[in-house]
Amino acid sequence: MSRRIMHIDLDAFFAAVEQRDHPEWRGRPLVVGAAPGQRGVVATCSYEARRYGVHSAMPISEAARRLPADTVFVRPRMTHYAAVSQRIMAALNTISPVVEPVSIDEAYLDVSGLERLVGPPEMIGQRAKQVIADAVGLTASVGIGPNRLIAKLASEYRKPDGLMVVPPARVQTFLDPMPLTALRGIGGKAASVLHDLGLRTVKDVRLADATQLIQHLGARAARRFQDQACGTASDALHTDTVRKSISKETTFAEDITDPVILRDTLLWAAQEIGHTARQAGLKGSTVTLKLRFRGFKTHTRQRTLPVPTADDDVLYRHAWALYQAGDWAARPVRLIGLGLAGWDATVPAQTDLFAEAEPAPATGREPLYATLDRISDRFGRGAVHWGVRRKP
CATH class of the missing domain: 1.10.150.20 (5' to 3' exonuclease, C-terminal subdomain)
Known part of the structure; x- marks a missing residue:
């Protein structure tokens, strides 16, 4: 029997979250990114903004020129979006035990054999859309096909809020x-x-x-x-059943050069990794930065820490230092990710790895993180988080 792979793609995810949280912004053009008059680009935008020709990675100055006066401009809230994403992935696990998140707003599911329990593929796709709507009040586009390639292309075919099923016999007609x-x-x-x-x-x-x-x-x-x-592609899904590392990454809709967006994304990734590591009682000594540029050229940089850590702030600052050391400031980034490995579950409290650069005495932040983690566990990820200090 042919495999059935489903691809889920949230519609204008960041913008949709902002409009959900602020009903007064619904129906208005909305841009997530820099504010008008500032340097930067569009991270994403609502479909109302796209009608004016605005798209991801467009300079904010150009977007502001095209958009009407009632347009809403907001800064990205990566930690909040990640909390919403986690609720979505948990909801998708109620459909299939095989869920592979591939970014903050995308996932693949193996739905092979679910016809006996749920119904035909179209009904499985509708169920996925409904559990997302019930969990977080957002829409998603869904594609189902015999492999990852076809599922992905199918989800793109009828965006937004679309559903497309491509049976094996119609793959070539579709492609x-x-x-x-x-x-x-x-x-x-x-x-x-x-x-x-x-x-x-x-x-x-x-x-x-x-x-x-x-x-x-x-x-x-x-x-x-x-x-x-010819429609030939992988149908394998990867769910990381054996955890050799903890990593988070996201693929931008369009290439990003805005350092503020990149820093915010790395801060989100560091907080997600730190929380996951602490919940598992792990500390790691190998920090890995991953970047993918135009043409799918991927670069990774690693740094080995003298003391293993699960400290969000330490992870973020090392990740940003790796980015700055790479001299990539002018290169558009398609994907950015952060990883932690080299486990040591029995190390003492984290010391200040930046004492030479910032001579404040090390205090140890385990009690603080324990409090933050309890708040997150009770009220959801994103209820409280670190911020990035901006230069005046």
């Missing part, structure tokens, strides 16, 4: 008319090469001469693109 850029991993350079060869659609890539593709793209890329064009 063939799409522009070749729908295939994963085709960046601007590869697309230009394929266009120069006269290829425009997925069908063109599927039927193209393999030797010619290899000559212009290399064997590996040529094979990967033609496999995708």
